[in-house]
Amino acid sequence: MDIPFESPGPHGPLPFRMASSAPGHTVWSYDVDPAHYNPYGVLHGGVLMALLDTAMGHAVATLCAPLNRINAAAQMNTHFLAPVRMGTLIAEARVLKMGKRIAVVQAEAKLNDGTLVGLATAQHSLLP
Helix, strand or coil: CCCCCCCCCCECCCCEEEEEEECCEEEEEEECCHHHECCCCCECHHHHHHHHHHHHHHHHHHHHHHHCCEEEEEEEEEEECCCCCCCEEEEEEEEEEECCCEEEEEEEEEECCCCEEEEEEEEEEEEC
C-alpha cells in the first residue's frame, strides 16, 4: 500500500503542505489565510486543529501503510496556546507508541518565528 500524501502539493480542502516525512514522524505547514479567521480576527481554532490532525494522521500512516493497514483518529485532545494572525504554521508530529490496534501520537504547532501556538495528542485506531 502506498503511504498517503507523498507529493509536495497542497492536500485537502485547506492548503496544507507536507514539508517532510519519515517513519513515525512528519512535518506539515500552512500559510495563514485571513479567509480562515474567526469573527475576532484570528485564525479559527478548527484550522489549527485540522493541521495538527493531518500531521498526526500522516505520522501514523507512515508506519501502518507498509503493513497494508489504515488508521483513523479515535480520540484527539488539543490545547490552543496563542492566537494566530499571520505567518506560517508548522506542525510536527511523532508517533509515541505503535501497538497492534492503537497508535498514540503527539504534535505541536509553531509559527515560523518559533512561537508555540498549539499542542495535540491523539489515539488512532489501526484498521485491517
